[in-house]
Amino acid sequence: MENNKNRHDEIERRRLQEYIFNLEEKEEMAEDLAIEHEHLKHTQELLNAILSATTHGMCLIKKDAFIWCNKGLTDIFGWEHDELVGRTIEILFPEKDEHARINTLVYRELSETGNTTFDYDFVHKNGERIACLVTGRPLDESDVSRGFIFSFTDFSKRKRAEEALKKTRDELEERVKERTKELHSINKQLNLELTERKRAQESLRKSEDKYRLLYEESKKAEEVYRSLIHSSADAIIIYDMEGIPNYISPSFTLIFGWTMDEVEGKPIPFLPESEKATTMKIINDLIENETPYHGYETKRFSKDGRLLDVSISASRYSDHEGKPAGMLVVIRDISERKQLEAQFQQAQKMEAIATLAGGVAHEFNNALMGIMGNIELLKMDLPEDERRDKYFEAMKGSGHRMSRLTDQLLAYAQGGKYQPKNLKVDDFVIETLPILQHDLNPEVRVETHFPKDVSYIKADHAQMQMVLSAILANSNEAIEDEGLVRITAENKDVDEDFTKQHPGLKPGTYVCLTIEDDGKGMDEETKGGIFEPFFTTKFQGRGMGMAAVYGIVKNHDGWIFVDSELGKGTTVRIYLPAISAESKEQGAKPVKQPEIELNTGEGTILMIEDEDVVIEVTQAMLEMLGYRVMSAKTGKEAIRIAETFDGRIDLALLDIKLPDMEGGKVYPVIMKARPNLKVIVFSGYSIEGPARKILNAGAQDFIQKPFSLATLSEKLKEVLEGK
Amino acid sequence: MKIKKILVVDDEKSIHSYLQRKLSKLGYSVYIAEDGEEALSKAFSLLPDLVLLDIKIPKLNGIEVCKRLKSDDGTKKIPIIMLSAKAQSEEIEEGLKAGADKYLCKPISFPDILKEVQNYEEG
Numbered sequence: 001m002e003n004n005k006n007r008h009d010e011i012e013r014r015r016l017q018e019y020i021f022n023l024e025e026k027e028e029m030a031e032d033l034a035i036e037h038e039h040l041k042h043t044q045e046l047l048n049a050i051l052s053a054t055t056h057g058m059c060l061i062k063k064d065a066f067i068w069c070n071k072g073l074t075d076i077f078g079w080e081h082d083e084l085v086g087r088t089i090e091i092l093f094p095e096k097d098e099h100a101r102i103n104t105l106v107y108r109e110l111s112e113t114g115n116t117t118f119d120y121d122f123v124h125k126n127g128e129r130i131a132c133l134v135t136g137r138p139l140d141e142s143d144v145s146r147g148f149i150f151s152f153t154d155f156s157k158r159k160r161a162e163e164a165l166k167k168t169r170d171e172l173e174e175r176v177k178e179r180t181k182e183l184h185s186i187n188k189q190l191n192l193e194l195t196e197r198k199r200a201q202e203s204l205r206k207s208e209d210k211y212r213l214l215y216e217e218s219k220k221a222e223e224v225y226r227s228l229i230h231s232s233a234d235a236i237i238i239y240d241m242e243g244i245p246n247y248i249s250p251s252f253t254l255i256f257g258w259t260m261d262e263v264e265g266k267p268i269p270f271l272p273e274s275e276k277a278t279t280m281k282i283i284n285d286l287i288e289n290e291t292p293y294h295g296y297e298t299k300r301f302s303k304d305g306r307l308l309d310v311s312i313s314a315s316r317y318s319d320h321e322g323k324p325a326g327m328l329v330v331i332r333d334i335s336e337r338k339q340l341e342a343q344f345q346q347a348q349k350m351e352a353i354a355t356l357a358g359g360v361a362h363e364f365n366n367a368l369m370g371i372m373g374n375i376e377l378l379k380m381d382l383p384e385d386e387r388r389d390k391y392f393e394a395m396k397g398s399g400h401r402m403s404r405l406t407d408q409l410l411a412y413a414q415g416g417k418y419q420p421k422n423l424k425v426d427d428f429v430i431e432t433l434p435i436l437q438h439d440l441n442p443e444v445r446v447e448t449h450f451p452k453d454v455s456y457i458k459a460d461h462a463q464m465q466m467v468l469s470a471i472l473a474n475s476n477e478a479i480e481d482e483g484l485v486r487i488t489a490e491n492k493d494v495d496e497d498f499t500k501q502h503p504g505l506k507p508g509t510y511v512c513l514t515i516e517d518d519g520k521g522m523d524e525e526t527k528g529g530i531f532e533p534f535f536t537t538k539f540q541g542r543g544m545g546m547a548a549v550y551g552i553v554k555n556h557d558g559w560i561f562v563d564s565e566l567g568k569g570t571t572v573r574i575y576l577p578a579i580s581a582e583s584k585e586q587g588a589k590p591v592k593q594p595e596i597e598l599n600t601g602e603g604t605i606l607m608i609e610d611e612d613v614v615i616e617v618t619q620a621m622l623e624m625l626g627y628r629v630m631s632a633k634t635g636k637e638a639i640r641i642a643e644t645f646d647g648r649i650d651l652a653l654l655d656i657k658l659p660d661m662e663g664g665k666v667y668p669v670i671m672k673a674r675p676n677l678k679v680i681v682f683s684g685y686s687i688e689g690p691a692r693k694i695l696n697a698g699a700q701d702f703i704q705k706p707f708s709l710a711t712l713s714e715k716l717k718e719v720l721e722g723k
Numbered sequence: 724m725k726i727k728k729i730l731v732v733d734d735e736k737s738i739h740s741y742l743q744r745k746l747s748k749l750g751y752s753v754y755i756a757e758d759g760e761e762a763l764s765k766a767f768s769l770l771p772d773l774v775l776l777d778i779k780i781p782k783l784n785g786i787e788v789c790k791r792l793k794s795d796d797g798t799k800k801i802p803i804i805m806l807s808a809k810a811q812s813e814e815i816e817e818g819l820k821a822g823a824d825k826y827l828c829k830p831i832s833f834p835d836i837l838k839e840v841q842n843y844e845e846g
Contacts, residue, residue: 006809006811009808009810010779010808010809010810011808013808013810013828013829013830014735014808014829016829016830017738017808017829017830017831018735018737018738019830020830020831020832021737021738021741021833022737024741024832024833025741
């Protein structure tokens with residue numbers, strides 16, 4: 001019973017459970033429906049809001065009548081909602097026929113394709129036309145009887161806007177056309193301008209090219225100038241207007257010693273005080289008047305203090321605007337040229353003096369001839385007496401002294417190289433010194449030093465004696481108390497470089513004879529005048545010594561140098577050409593001294609001489625010696641005698657200088673007339689010159705005027721006897 | 724603990740399909756077993772987070788299913804809510820003795836069932 005009750009309870013519970021769950025499910029469904037209804041309501045509100053808000057007109061048309069329409073449609077056409085619903089759509093068409101026509105088209109399309117789209121100008125409630133785009137479709141495709149939904153889009157505003165836009169565009173186009181026309185004309189103008197400009201540019205480019213070319217050329221030229229300036233042997237200085245150097249060339253540094261760094265920014269300190277005034281005047285003239293200067297010779301100091309002879313050329317230069325910018329100065333170092341010029345002038349002077357000296361000596365010798373000859377003749381005429389001899393000796397002594405002086409004059413005149421012989425300088429000095437030492441101060445010591453191999457020279461013994469004598473006399477003068485004279489000789493090879501500095505000297509082998517003393521020496525002035533005739537520092541003196549030395553040395557193709565400084569002694573170097581070993585033995589015989597005894601002779605002598613003094617004394621001498629004398633005072637007379645004299649003539653004494661013709665011209669003519677005639681040339685001039693020519697032509701000998709009776713007798717005997 | 728998988732064991736289709744629809748709506752994954760053997764096999768293979776178990780089911784009743792699950796190490800911790808039309812105190816006691824964590828008597832509303840389920844969730 002209990003079990004039954006429990007089972008029943010259990011079954012009941014099960015049934016209730018199903019019921020409860022069923023109930024719960026229904027409640028839930030109701031809740032879901034309510035929610036869905038709410039949702040639908042919401043959707044409908046949304047749709048209504050959209051349909052009201054849209055400006056598109058929407059409507060439902062059934063059997064050609066409005067069932068529903070939205071606010072958009074009433075806004076487009078001006079009809080109220082209630083005015084439209086229930087009425088046919090014909091109300092929107094302008095005419096009844098139009099409504100029918102469009103209806104036919106629209107419904108045909110709808111039935112064929114299920115939708116329609118078209119535009120059409122509908123009519124507003126106020127009669128205005130409204131352009132609309134219309135789309136339509138059935139509300140329910142499966143049941144077209146439920147009607148059609150149409151949507152109207154009013155584009156009349158857009159159309160008007162489009163028309164306005166089109167109008168604006170047309171206007172714009174018109175304006176653009178006009179503007180284009182204008183532009184075209186402007187363009188044409190521009191093209192013209194462009195062409196003009198191109199032309200200008202082209203010419204500008206051409207001119208640019210031209211200037212570039214000019215620039216390059218000027219650059220090249222500048223390089224050339226720079227290299228010219230740089231490589232110029234002359235010093236080049238570019239100054240600014242204040243005289244400060246902007247540039248100095250390498251040659252400037254080479255000549256003067258200063259580098260650019262040393263002179264930069266300041267004047268070059270090379271202007272000697274003595275040149276200041278003249279130089280400043282020139283510079284002022286240059287700066288103010290632009291007067292250029294060429295080859296202005298002046299002096300400038302070098303960095304190491306030497307005073308250089310210079311030649312200055314200067315000009316003012318301007319900058320690119322033509323304003324004076326500075327001075328270009330070219331300086332040439334002419335020290336060497338000046339030195340050579342001085343040497344040349346000296347030589348010319350000497351030459352002139354030599355000519356004078358030669359002339360004087362000639363006259364002097366002729367006069368002396370008269371005195372000396374007549375003294376000898378007079379002595380012979382007077383009876384022997386002690387007093388007579390004393391007077392005669394005194395007169396002869398003076399005569400010899402005068403004769404030595406003319407010898408020196410002639411030696412200086414480079415005309416006295418009577419008898420050149422091969423001479424060994426060391427032997428000569430050793431032989432000659434004892435004779436000369438008598439004239440020297442006993443306090444003066446003479447030392448000699450000769451190497452063994454000193455070469456021979458070709459020289460006149462007597463003249464060389466004169467040379468040595470004159471130099472020793474000077475040394476003797478220079479040594480005030482006691483002193484030393486040192487004489488040496490050595491062989492010297494003279495090369496081209498050496499001869500360049502000593503014009504007149506030829507390259508070759510020389511013997512250098514050096515005489516040095518430790519005397520007081522000479523200043524520059526004394527040294528400069530030492531070779532001039534009659535130059536002397538002595539209170540009394542002949543002043544011919546060193547001039548004669550100069551002449552003799554030059555005449556022997558040699559060269560003489562004097563080095564001297566005050567307080568440091570004097571050194572004289574004489575260069576004489578050495579002769580080769582083969583020729584040195586030839587003629588190296590001792591000089592023959594004239595013999596004192598007279599050689600009388602016989603024969604006829606033709607004396608050709610114009611000077612009466614000479615004629616008289618010579619004639620007397622010749623007659624005294626036993627000769628018969630004919631005399632001719634002119635060349636023509638001599639020739640006449642030679643050609644017409646009917647007798648023997650053994651010898652002719654021929655003077656060089658005759659009033660009508662030179663001795664040299666007379667000689668061949670008389671020799672033609674008398675080929676066996678012996679001729680002795682006698683002259684107041686030296687043997688060198690015209691006399692030498694006659695000797696070379698065949699004349700037998702030469703007698704230097706004045707001559708002694710002994711010399712004359714000796715020469716005549718030698719020539720006539722053919723010794 | 725988070726309960727995701729729920730195994731509903733009931734032979735009455737109207738009951739288990741309603742529970743399945745309602746619980747699924749709330750986000751649970753709901754599996755159905757219509758007899759005791761199916762219940763055991765699904766419980767062992769799916770390892771649900773909770774079991775809603777009817778007692779009067781074919782093949783193997785709910786008491787047996789409960790005992791088996793509670794005696795197995797892999798399933799003994801799964802909360803079991805018994806849902807039965809048997810409402811006598813000794814019947815309830817038998818269920819609880821078998822190892823059920825909760826014993827609910829039919830008829831009961833879905834919100835009350837859900838409340839119990841959510842209790843485990845919170846705990």
